[in-house]
Amino acid sequence: MTPSDADTLVSCLSQLARSCAASAAAGTRGFHFRALDGSERYYPFEALEREAHARAARLASLDLQKGDRIALVIGDPAEFVLSFLGAAVAGVVPVPIYPRASFKAKNAYVETVSHIVKAAGAKVLLTMEASKPVIDEVLAHHPGLCRIVVLEDLLNQAPPQSQWTPPRVDASDLCFLQFTSGSTSLPKGVMVTHRNLVANARAFLGPRGIDRRDEDIAVTWLPLYHDMGLIGFVLGTIVCNITTVLMPTEAFGRRPNLWLETIAKVGGTITFAPNFAYGLATKRARDKDLEGLDLSTLRVAGCGAEPINPRVMREFAARFASVGFRAPALMPAYGMAESTLAITFHDRDAPLLTDVVDAERMKAGEAKPASGSEGTLELVSCGHPFPGHELKIVSEQGQSLGDRQVGEIWSRGPSITAGYYGNPEASAAAYTDGWLHTGDLGYMSGENLYVCGRLKDLIIIRGANFYPQDIEWAVAEVEGVRRDNVVAFSVMRNGEESLVISAEGNSTDAANLRTAIATKVMETVGLTVGHVAVVKVGSLPKTSSGKVQRRRTKAMFEAGELEEHPV
Amino acid sequence: MTRPELLQIFRTTASEIAEKDLKNIEETRVIAELGIDSLELLEVIGSLERDLNVRIPDDQLVGIQTVGQLITLVADKLPKS
Numbered sequence: 098m099t100p101s102d103a104d105t106l107v108s109c110l111s112q113l114a115r116s117c118a119a120s121a122a123a124g125t126r127g128f129h130f131r132a133l134d135g136s137e138r139y140y141p142f143e144a145l146e147r148e149a150h151a152r153a154a155r156l157a158s159l160d161l162q163k164g165d166r167i168a169l170v171i172g173d174p175a176e177f178v179l180s181f182l183g184a185a186v187a188g189v190v191p192v193p194i195y196p197r198a199s200f201k202a203k204n205a206y207v208e209t210v211s212h213i214v215k216a217a218g219a220k221v222l223l224t225m226e227a228s229k230p231v232i233d234e235v236l237a238h239h240p241g242l243c244r245i246v247v248l249e250d251l252l253n254q255a256p257p258q259s260q261w262t263p264p265r266v267d268a269s270d271l272c273f274l275q276f277t278s279g280s281t282s283l284p285k286g287v288m289v290t291h292r293n294l295v296a297n298a299r300a301f302l303g304p305r306g307i308d309r310r311d312e313d314i315a316v317t318w319l320p321l322y323h324d325m326g327l328i329g330f331v332l333g334t335i336v337c338n339i340t341t342v343l344m345p346t347e348a349f350g351r352r353p354n355l356w357l358e359t360i361a362k363v364g365g366t367i368t369f370a371p372n373f374a375y376g377l378a379t380k381r382a383r384d385k386d387l388e389g390l391d392l393s394t395l396r397v398a399g400c401g402a403e404p405i406n407p408r409v410m411r412e413f414a415a416r417f418a419s420v421g422f423r424a425p426a427l428m429p430a431y432g433m434a435e436s437t438l439a440i441t442f443h444d445r446d447a448p449l450l451t452d453v454v455d456a457e458r459m460k461a462g463e464a465k466p467a468s469g470s471e472g473t474l475e476l477v478s479c480g481h482p483f484p485g486h487e488l489k490i491v492s493e494q495g496q497s498l499g500d501r502q503v504g505e506i507w508s509r510g511p512s513i514t515a516g517y518y519g520n521p522e523a524s525a526a527a528y529t530d531g532w533l534h535t536g537d538l539g540y541m542s543g544e545n546l547y548v549c550g551r552l553k554d555l556i557i558i559r560g561a562n563f564y565p566q567d568i569e570w571a572v573a574e575v576e577g578v579r580r581d582n583v584v585a586f587s588v589m590r591n592g593e594e595s596l597v598i599s600a601e602g603n604s605t606d607a608a609n610l611r612t613a614i615a616t617k618v619m620e621t622v623g624l625t626v627g628h629v630a631v632v633k634v635g636s637l638p639k640t641s642s643g644k645v646q647r648r649r650t651k652a653m654f655e656a657g658e659l660e661e662h663p664v
Numbered sequence: 665m666t667r668p669e670l671l672q673i674f675r676t677t678a679s680e681i682a683e684k685d686l687k688n689i690e691e692t693r694v695i696a697e698l699g700i701d702s703l704e705l706l707e708v709i710g711s712l713e714r715d716l717n718v719r720i721p722d723d724q725l726v727g728i729q730t731v732g733q734l735i736t737l738v739a740d741k742l743p744k745s
Binding site for chain 1: 684696697698699700701702703706707709710711713714719722723726
């Protein structure tokens with residue numbers, strides 16, 4: 098069971114390794130890293146701890162001192178995890194950076210890496226042979242950025258001769274910097290301490306969250322440079338002793354069915370993914386893919402990291418019911434890097450809870466239950482905060498709001514991080530008196546939190562509030578519009594807010610798409626679109642996780658930089 | 665397998681995954697303009713890998729722009745007959 102007196106990632110890992118070694122289950126619990134070709138590297142927790150200590154000594158030989166930052170650009174999940182843990186043992190602060198994805202623009206990547214390395218003040222960037230060419234390009238544009246070390250070289254050197262003792266790591270020390278690629282252009286480094294990490298992991302994996310069990314097997318393909326993959330399935334599962342199967346993200350990308358097949362094969366009990374993945378899994382599962390699939394072991398299928406569409410959840414549950422998937426396993430969640438990971442979780446093993454509200458009243462910030470079936474919005478409950486944590490809904494003037502009043506979501510408790518590294522202005526704007534201003538709009542109904550969207554993305558037209566995701570989801574249903582490639586925002590035109598829809602599409606379809614999109618928006622939200630911009634496929638700015646960046650799209654539109662197809 | 669056959673497989677696979685008619689696209693077309701996003705394209709690659717029993721590493725996909733370039737990359741992986 099979880100050792101309770103360990104209060105850092107390092108002490109949790111040590112206790113875990115010791116308790117595993119001493120138990121009858123020695124060697125049977127740990128991390129299974131699946132490769133693209135189906136082969137596996139297995140690290141029992143005992144071996145994970147040993148390897149972390151060996152790597153810590155090698156990192157120390159690079160003249161890294163306690164508190165120094167090390168950027169990690171490592172695509173291989175096993176190597177990434179071992180390097181991250183090695184840094185933690187050495188008291189060095191890892192800064193995960195996503196490896197460059199194929200087909201993506203090179204220049205933006207070069208700039209992001211250099212920005213993160215500079216903002217983190219990283220002394221060393223640790224990468225692998227495979228990513229070296231891209232890192233060399235970063236250096237070509239930013240000479241002298243920092244010392245580049247190739248992991249293969251570091252591991253091939255003779256082990257350090259002198260006896261090295263790891264420094265003492267305390268709960269208040271920085272565990273890592275999580276750079277967030279929110280809707281603004283430059284990522285900020287969230288400072289996650291060991292105390293934050295351990296508090297959050299024990300909260301969301303504890304009795305009021307997933308309620309970890311010894312027999313659990315967690316399965317994930319989530320990228321490990323993001324909080325949901327890293328904390329949910331690597332750091333959290335170490336803190337709470339959960340055997341975990343990690344697949345490379347590209348494996349899911351190349352064949353989405355592999356996600357559920359892996360769960361069935363290993364008897365997975367816990368998984369987590371964003372809304373889009375549940376939609377994709379549903380769409381890709383043909384009848385013959387269901388043959389031999391058994392999802393009856395899955396007790397928690399968490400959903401977070403982006404707005405949750407109730408239709409997608411219901412369709413997933415319906416599609417996989419015949420292979421043993423139990424709908425109450427779906428567990429909507431809400432959180433963000435600034436709160437380490439999780440803020441609220443829906444009740445475990447409870448049916449999906451949704452709230453159908455009057456769209457008209459929502460425009461005035463009031464979540465009134467709908468009376469009819471026309472003009473309604475359906476939102477998914479993301480549940481409640483964890484023990485020791487508080488939540489409130491706050492007005493623009495900073496006043497606490499009551500039940501069913503829409504305002505900004507604030508959160509307080511031991512999971513809330515101390516702010517952004519080297520950026521006191523941004524920290525002061527996002528945190529007051531221990532309260533994190535999430536920047537998200539939501540409301541409480543009884544004990545349950547409903548999230549409406551980002552505060553800064555709110556579209557206000559003639560005094561009425563519209564949530565861009567509602568408009569974007571409607572537009573995405575228009576034939577020829579690409580899912581996740583629609584942005585709704587408003588701009589000032591002649592002193593009035595005017596709605597702009599930007600969607601990716603083909604030049605030959607542009608004229609038809611404009612008409613179809615405007616019609617759809619009129620039908621669903623009753624708004625006249627000021628302008629529909631049909632842009633080249635791949636030209637809308639996205640975050641590293643593929644989410645559209647609304648504010649950047651708006652800025653590009655206003656600067657005339659969107660590559661619109663002529664109509 | 666001939667080049668036109670490979671093109672035909674790409675057309676069929678891409679049409680299915682992206683749910684749009686790409687049955688007549690030519691090798692000269694720029695992939696970014698086909699209306700396929702990067703996630704779908706990765707799925708197309710995965711499907712080609714399984715159908716043709718080849719492996720196309722991610723780093724070799726960097727810099728591929730046209731359908732023809734992708735076909736060449738796949739063709740190079742096939743056993744020479």
